[in-house]
Amino acid sequence: MSNESSVMSRQSSVRKNPPFLLKVKNLSVDFRSHGKSISAVESVNYDACAGETVAVVGESGSGKSVTALAIMGLIRKPGILRSGMVKFDGKDLLALSSRQRRKYMGRNLSMIFQEPATSLNPSFSIGQQITEVLKLHENLNHAQRHNRALDLINEVGISDPVKCLKLWPHQLSGGMNQRVMIAMAISCNPSLLIADEPTTALDVTVQAQILDLLRSLQQKNNMGMIFITHDLSVVSNIAHRVVVMYAGQVVENCPTTELFQQPQHPYTEALLKSLPTKNSYKNKRLYSIKGSPPKAGERLSGCRFYSRCNYAKNNCREESPKLINDLQSNYRAVRCFYPLTNATNHMLDLFDDSLA
Amino acid sequence: MSKADTSTEIYDLTPWQETWVKFRTNRIAALGLLVLLILIISAIFAPLLVTHDPHEQFTDILLAPPFWADGSQSGFFLGTDDLGRDMFSRLIYGARYSLFLGFAIVSLALFFGVAIGAIAGMKRGLLETVILRLMDIMLAIPAILLAIVIVALLGASLMNAAMAVSIVLLPHFVRITRAAVITEMNKDYVLSAKLDGSRGWKLLFQTLLPNISAPLIVQSTLSFSNAILDIAALGFLGLGAQPPTPEWGTLLSSSREFIEVAPWTVTLPGLAILITVLASNLLGDGLRDALDPRIDPL
Amino acid sequence: MPQHLLHRLLLVIPTFFGIVALTFLLIRLAPGDPILLIAGEHGVSAERYAELQQQFGFDQPLFIQFADYLWQVLNGNLGRSVVTQTPVLEEFSNLFPATLELALIAIILAVLIAIPAGVLAAVKRNTIIDHSITAVSLVGYSMPIFWWALLLILLFSVNLGWMPVAGRLNFIYDIESVTGFMLIDTLIAGDKDAFFDAVHHLILPAIVLATIPLAVITRMTRSAMLEVLKQDYIRTARAKGLSEFSVIFKHALRNALIPVITVIGLQTSILMTGAILTETIFSWPGIGKWLLEAVYRRDYPVVQGGVLLIAGLVILVNTVVDLLYVLINPSLRQQK
Numbered sequence: 003m004s005n006e007s008s009v010m011s012r013q014s015s016v017r018k019n020p021p022f023l024l025k026v027k028n029l030s031v032d033f034r035s036h037g038k039s040i041s042a043v044e045s046v047n048y049d050a051c052a053g054e055t056v057a058v059v060g061e062s063g064s065g066k067s068v069t070a071l072a073i074m075g076l077i078r079k080p081g082i083l084r085s086g087m088v089k090f091d092g093k094d095l096l097a098l099s100s101r102q103r104r105k106y107m108g109r110n111l112s113m114i115f116q117e118p119a120t121s122l123n124p125s126f127s128i129g130q131q132i133t134e135v136l137k138l139h140e141n142l143n144h145a146q147r148h149n150r151a152l153d154l155i156n157e158v159g160i161s162d163p164v165k166c167l168k169l170w171p172h173q174l175s176g177g178m179n180q181r182v183m184i185a186m187a188i189s190c191n192p193s194l195l196i197a198d199e200p201t202t203a204l205d206v207t208v209q210a211q212i213l214d215l216l217r218s219l220q221q222k223n224n225m226g227m228i229f230i231t232h233d234l235s236v237v238s239n240i241a242h243r244v245v246v247m248y249a250g251q252v253v254e255n256c257p258t259t260e261l262f263q264q265p266q267h268p269y270t271e272a273l274l275k276s277l278p279t280k281n282s283y284k285n286k287r288l289y290s291i292k293g294s295p296p297k298a299g300e301r302l303s304g305c306r307f308y309s310r311c312n313y314a315k316n317n318c319r320e321e322s323p324k325l326i327n328d329l330q331s332n333y334r335a336v337r338c339f340y341p342l343t344n345a346t347n348h349m350l351d352l353f354d355d356s357l358a
Numbered sequence: 359m360s361k362a363d364t365s366t367e368i369y370d371l372t373p374w375q376e377t378w379v380k381f382r383t384n385r386i387a388a389l390g391l392l393v394l395l396i397l398i399i400s401a402i403f404a405p406l407l408v409t410h411d412p413h414e415q416f417t418d419i420l421l422a423p424p425f426w427a428d429g430s431q432s433g434f435f436l437g438t439d440d441l442g443r444d445m446f447s448r449l450i451y452g453a454r455y456s457l458f459l460g461f462a463i464v465s466l467a468l469f470f471g472v473a474i475g476a477i478a479g480m481k482r483g484l485l486e487t488v489i490l491r492l493m494d495i496m497l498a499i500p501a502i503l504l505a506i507v508i509v510a511l512l513g514a515s516l517m518n519a520a521m522a523v524s525i526v527l528l529p530h531f532v533r534i535t536r537a538a539v540i541t542e543m544n545k546d547y548v549l550s551a552k553l554d555g556s557r558g559w560k561l562l563f564q565t566l567l568p569n570i571s572a573p574l575i576v577q578s579t580l581s582f583s584n585a586i587l588d589i590a591a592l593g594f595l596g597l598g599a600q601p602p603t604p605e606w607g608t609l610l611s612s613s614r615e616f617i618e619v620a621p622w623t624v625t626l627p628g629l630a631i632l633i634t635v636l637a638s639n640l641l642g643d644g645l646r647d648a649l650d651p652r653i654d655p656l
Numbered sequence: 657m658p659q660h661l662l663h664r665l666l667l668v669i670p671t672f673f674g675i676v677a678l679t680f681l682l683i684r685l686a687p688g689d690p691i692l693l694i695a696g697e698h699g700v701s702a703e704r705y706a707e708l709q710q711q712f713g714f715d716q717p718l719f720i721q722f723a724d725y726l727w728q729v730l731n732g733n734l735g736r737s738v739v740t741q742t743p744v745l746e747e748f749s750n751l752f753p754a755t756l757e758l759a760l761i762a763i764i765l766a767v768l769i770a771i772p773a774g775v776l777a778a779v780k781r782n783t784i785i786d787h788s789i790t791a792v793s794l795v796g797y798s799m800p801i802f803w804w805a806l807l808l809i810l811l812f813s814v815n816l817g818w819m820p821v822a823g824r825l826n827f828i829y830d831i832e833s834v835t836g837f838m839l840i841d842t843l844i845a846g847d848k849d850a851f852f853d854a855v856h857h858l859i860l861p862a863i864v865l866a867t868i869p870l871a872v873i874t875r876m877t878r879s880a881m882l883e884v885l886k887q888d889y890i891r892t893a894r895a896k897g898l899s900e901f902s903v904i905f906k907h908a909l910r911n912a913l914i915p916v917i918t919v920i921g922l923q924t925s926i927l928m929t930g931a932i933l934t935e936t937i938f939s940w941p942g943i944g945k946w947l948l949e950a951v952y953r954r955d956y957p958v959v960q961g962g963v964l965l966i967a968g969l970v971i972l973v974n975t976v977v978d979l980l981y982v983l984i985n986p987s988l989r990q991q992k
Contacts, residue, residue: 108897120888170986495674500928510951628803635798
């Protein structure tokens with residue numbers, strides 16, 4: 003199966019079932035520092051259906067991870083959840099008491115992280131850490147938990163599960179630890195998995211294996227998945243839909259194929275242009291976006307991408323664009339006064355190149 | 359000045375200035391420094407500050423209470439002891455013993471500790487092993503016990519007690535210096551100094567010492583408070599300063615029997631010890647946070 | 657057994673050897689005639705002098721003397737007290753349970769308060785609770801405990817009359833020494849009043865002796881917890897849906913305890929120092945008071961033997977702590 007056809011087949015399943023599994027509405031997170039509030043995430047909206055993989059893409063500091071942590075209720079001081087709603091399975095997670103929310107976390111809704119090596123507790127064996135989730139959320143006896151843990155280890159593709167359960171995190175490689183993290187995350191068959199840059203800290207060969215594993219688990223269990231990454235080239239392989247974030251805001255939200263065919267936001271276009279292609283070694287310099295993203299706490303009037311945008315017009319500096327649904331298709335949205343339209347052919351070429 | 363200004367400011371500073379900026383923001387540590395400075399100044403200018411000769415006995419004013427209690431005598435605002443000596447004057451003179459001895463003890467331990475530690479770190483091999491074993495042995499003997507042994511051998515006097523405490527503090531400096539020297543020896547700047555022909559003591563003092571001074575400074579401050587405590591404890595046990603020396607621990611021990619009738623003769627010297635030790639610990643903690651050397655906090 | 661554990665155990669031998677050498681030199685380094693030192697201040701007859709000289713082998717070369725001393729030590733012969741003529745080892749073992757009882761109660765008290773306090777301070781970082789705990793532990797850490805003991809006596813014994821001033825047990829009770837632990841012996845004797853009297857006598861000395869370890873362990877627990885709470889695996893534990901209680905006391909504390917246990921072990925030395933002061937002030941019949949009195953009386957065989965035994969004890973505990981450190985730390989345990 004070629005990459006392209008995999009994307010096409012993913013496209014077909016998108017948004018046939020409008021009841022949303024997860025709906026993030028107007029989520030804002032601030033960080034307090036030296037008595038000042040710095041906005042990390044500003045009124046973020048996105049959603050995910052059952053069985054759908056949504057990739058959240060953005061540079062570091064764009065607020066993609068903070069949003070995910072907020073969904074999980076993991077924002078700690080100095081972070082403060084300013085406003086917003088996270089509807090999951092019909093309930094607003096943020097309105098629940100922490101005791102009620104914990105019933106969902108790790109069971110219906112689980113998360114894996116960027117650094118597998120430090121995300122596992124060094125003082126507990128792999129077996130202890132996996133069975134802990136089962137003990138917490140499932141009504142199983144000791145032997146059943148053990149067997150379930152063996153099955154899970156098997157499922158994430160680790161040979162010799164019996165031995166693995168007895169090992170300690172420091173005895174496993176980063177890739178193996180991430181498999182263990184995945185086993186822990188899927189142990190109660192969650193309907194939604196949040197993967198926060200799960201492959202960033204891993205070797206390239208291992209990255210591909212972990213991606214394959216996540217994709218196959220997602221398809222097999224019909225899990226919803228929020229896949230956070232800064233790497234757009236990974237997205238085409240795994241996601242049905244892409245949410246692009248910039249400086250704490252969602253700037254574009256669009257099905258994967260259409261995004262690659264025709265990005266509407268200048269930032270998305272710039273991101274796609276800066277992907278290496280098979281031609282990029284030919285005396286062509288890799289495209290890079292001019293300037294740098296605004297620093298946290300920098301107050302901006304107007305469009306946050308204004309200073310780096312190739313298409314900026316005068317009103318972009320004063321007025322802040324809103325995230326507006328595309329009039330032709332109600333499943334994509336963009337935060338731009340002048341969405342791009344005619345770049346299609348050019349971008350398609352680029353898309354083919356980047357995947358070859 | 360806003361916080362943002364301070365943070366940009368730091369970039370243009372030398373490491374020592376940067377430390378000072380960080381230290382300045384730590385109010386508690388600054389308080390410790392202030393208290394210590396006041397104590398040092400009163401110790402230096404003790405003759406000008408005191409109201410009486412610390413040894414003069416006013417035999418008609420025995421055990422007069424301090425100014426807040428009934429029956430206090432004017433002119434003796436912290437009261438008098440069992441021999442009618444002015445408590446305030448004795449306490450001020452006591453600061454001389456504690457502080458100057460503290461400095462002397464720490465300087466001695468620092469000097470020999472750095473020398474021995476540097477030899478261990480630079481020469482390595484058998485000599486290093488022997489030195490480390492020796493330090494382990496010294497650390498295995500509880501501080502006061504080792505001091506007691508030394509005092510038992512050499513006799514009870516303030517000087518012997520000071521020497522004993524200095525020896526007790528030595529192993530910490532040796533270990534810190536050795537560890538720091540070994541770390542630094544592998545760095546390129548030391549290699550380049552070596553290629554320039556710098557070796558031995560020259561290499562140590564010109565190249566290494568400025569770069570390993572942070573943990574040594576912190577250890578010195580913390581050792582200073584230990585030295586004051588140990589000297590006072592030995593004085594209290596009768597193994598350090600001998601009466602009528604107005605050393606704080608000795609004052610405490612000679613007033614012990616009057617604790618019921620004249621509690622201030624016991625509480626005041628102890629308070630003086632506590633305040634001094636607390637101030638130097640605050641300073642030490644602040645310096646550790648500012649310099650951030652990776653040394654064991656204990 | 658992993659190699660470094662073996663290595664750690666083997667290191668005990670030269671250290672112990674060094675302690676023996678140090679105590680051997682103790683008498684010989686002292687100014688004056690060592691025989692007169694051993695004999696005490698009262699002077700000796702010529703025969704007694706010759707007898708002592710032969711007994712201690714001072715007529716032999718230093719090397720032979722040391723070999724002999726080492727042999728005696730290994731055979732458990734530490735000489736006799738000049739004052740009481742009792743073997744040093746016997747006096748030590750009679751008095752040691754009193755010190756051990758006091759030290760154990762003190763360290764248990766310290767750990768039971770310090771660990772929750774340290775955890776609380778870390779969890780409530782930069783709140784008034786944290787600042788209070790930090791301030792109190794800093795004062796405790798800076799406390800001259802001999803003064804602290806006197807203050808407690810002044811308040812609770814002199815002014816309030818709640819606590820006895822000195823000793824282990826009121827003289828009206830006659831309890832047979834079985835274990836040497838007064839709390840246990842009074843229970844064995846079945847004398848409830850005596851038991852409570854023993855507890856009563858223990859309270860103030862135990863508080864005094866616990867003060868510094870309490871402060872040190874609180875500080876260490878706080879800083880270790882702060883370090884651990886920043887770690888990624890704490891976020892993972894929360895993401896699993898564990899309660900904050902489990903996150904802190906199971907996932908965080910387990911890792912924070914690794915350095916804390918080392919620090920608890922290192923308190924042996926501090927406890928022995930404290931015991932000398934505490935026992936002297938409270939007239940507690942333990943080895944601290946015994947050793948100090950031996951120094952006052954220039955009873956050199958007791959000083960020599962006492963130092964050797966106490967240092968040996970500290971080395972033993974430190975070694976056990978080091979081994980324990982490896983055992984509780986999975987990443988060290990598995991090394992070859």
